[in-house]
Amino acid sequence: MPQAVVSVSHVSKQFGNLVAVDDISFDIEAGTTAALLGGNGAGKTTTLSMLLGLLLPTSGSIHVFGQDMLRDRYSVLPRMNFSSPYVDLPRRLTVRQNLSVYAGLYGLANPRARIERVAEELYLAELMDRPYGQLSAGQKTRVVIAKSLLNEPEMLLLDEPTASLDPDTADYVRGMLEKYKTRTGATILLASHNMSEVERLCDDVIMLRAGKIVDRGTPVGLLQRYGRQNMEEVFIDIARDRRIELGLDKKGKGK
């Protein structure tokens, strides 16, 4: 029986009167690459933040690797990592210094070798002694992804992992994530606006709108259900709430 690495149960998050996430529940099985999809303000980043324990839910429970993220967060965090274009690294530190600091925070037993390996995988070797702040947006994204792979996480959370990357580099990063997953069997959860990325990488898609889960399935399953050619069209159908006119009920199932 497949094991749930992430188990989210009736989680809500309110900021004052604003309900950012509204009673969502889902499991993610080990080895899955899952996507949280939704328009701006749908609750993707809020959900990711709660999964990481950066944000406390108003109600509900979150378990990662079977452990309660509210109570046992620090025994889970060494097995996870995170990358986001909206969180930066110190700009004056070189790439090597930044990676070395995070190697220390994660307690890498052989930091130098691991840093060299991750740098090689992400084509960072020539950038290692340059200050992070002097890199292009794409290079910075690669460094942050390198940071997120340092501890070889079993659970990787990626917020828009290829935003600001040119198509060639974005394709390389997707390939690298695929290889990483094949090699380690890691579970990956990503939030993305890039639908071709989701079609290529993910085998489970959770669609969010206004803080609620409005649909869920494999990319192929969602394409069939909505009768669309690509995930972008499915995304627009869900974002504009066209499910009823398409003959899909509230839970996204065909009538």
Next chain:
Amino acid sequence: MNELLHPQAGFGASLRRVGAIVRRHIYLLRSSGPRILELVYWPTVQMVLWGFITVFLVNHSSWVAQASGVLISGVLLWDVLFRGQLGVSLVFMEEMWSRNLGHLFVSPLRPGELAAALLVMSLIRTLIGVGGAALIAIPLFHFSIFDIGLPLLAFFTNLIVMGWAIGLLVSGIVLRHGLGAESMAWIAIFAVQPISGVYYPIETLPVWLQYVAHILPSSHVFEGMRAVLFEGNFRTDLLVNALLLNAVYLSAGVAAFLAYFHVARVRGQLLHVGE
């Protein structure tokens, strides 16, 4: 267990994480001349100013003439308190300015470990800044604060601990209210300067304000400093008062920092750092 990683629990693991944060800020200091200059600049300017005031007052004030180092000692020790607080607050704000908090707190770093790293960095920064000014005072004004001897260590310890407590409180306030509150780091400590008796005895204050002064560890330190300089007498009663008050202050500072961190997790301020 991931074979790439050392064990994550225990004192050794904590020490490693604290060391990583300290290393991060040493890298930063090494890479930035203006930051190092800033450390030494203000304590030196203050020391020079009060040095010349001393040169003038020695001939015009019998009180200063009795212990010519009283003003320079005051300014250098005040800077221990100020730099101690600023060291904590500025190092914390460096993480906010670089929008790095989100990455730090998805790593196994505990907030208490970050606080410990801030204290270590504050100590390093204070030693560089005030130590530099104290060394410059020797050739410039023929005054060495190190002549105070062992009591200096007690004064330094108490003042930097009080600075840490206020620095942690200010860091928590900045985390809670955003970088719009960063000016607190520069001004908060000056609220206690007039009642700490840095340059004059506490008895100069109105009686009601003397009661307030007595709940500040700093006022006991500066009274103790004058006792050493004027009478050659090290007042252990004042030292004990300062130590006890500092135990309360530091506990309150740590508790405030952790409480503000909890609020930041409730309000989602660790990922979205701003004004």
